[in-house]
Amino acid sequence: MKNTLKEQVLHNILTNRKAYHEYFIEDEYVAGVVLTGTEVKSLRDGKVNFMDAFCFEENGEIFVKNIHISEYSHGTYLNHEPNRLRKLLLKKKEIRKIRKKLDEKGFTLIPLQLFFSKKNLVKLHIGLAKGKKLYDKREDSKAKDAKREMERNIK
Secondary structure, three states: OOOOHHHHHHEEEEEEEOHHEEEEEEEEEEEOOOOOHHHHHHHOOOOEEEOOOOEEEEEEEEEEEOOEEOOOOOOOOOOOOOOOEEEOOOHHHHHHHEEEHHHHHOOEEEEEEEEHHHHHOOOEEEEEEEEEEEEEEEEEHHHHHHHHHHHHHHH
């Protein structure tokens, strides 16, 4: 039995709100993230940004690039590098599915949400996405406006 994403989330750290506007999300996965101790402490403080972040597959492993986790304020010489490459933990079967889709033209892997799970582990919700054209974005905004207007009229 598969848990839904809402059942897994204990504390949401950051959400990529722009992703659903810019992309069609085909498939979604939840992956663990390999982090150091000071990175987790910075995440608890909410000092993270993934505006230009993306994921890629290399040698049968998935990595995420351009997630900026600020250095921990009370860290010593053991502090982490803010923009380092971070490995994602997924099952081999999921990685194979992702690799097949990424080989197709137009697909990319983007982070959607960063959160702490019920077991206090840092998880990254990633999506296999295809970019939207300008006319697709316009259609989506028209549909949202129409839905909002209908709800207003019902009330």
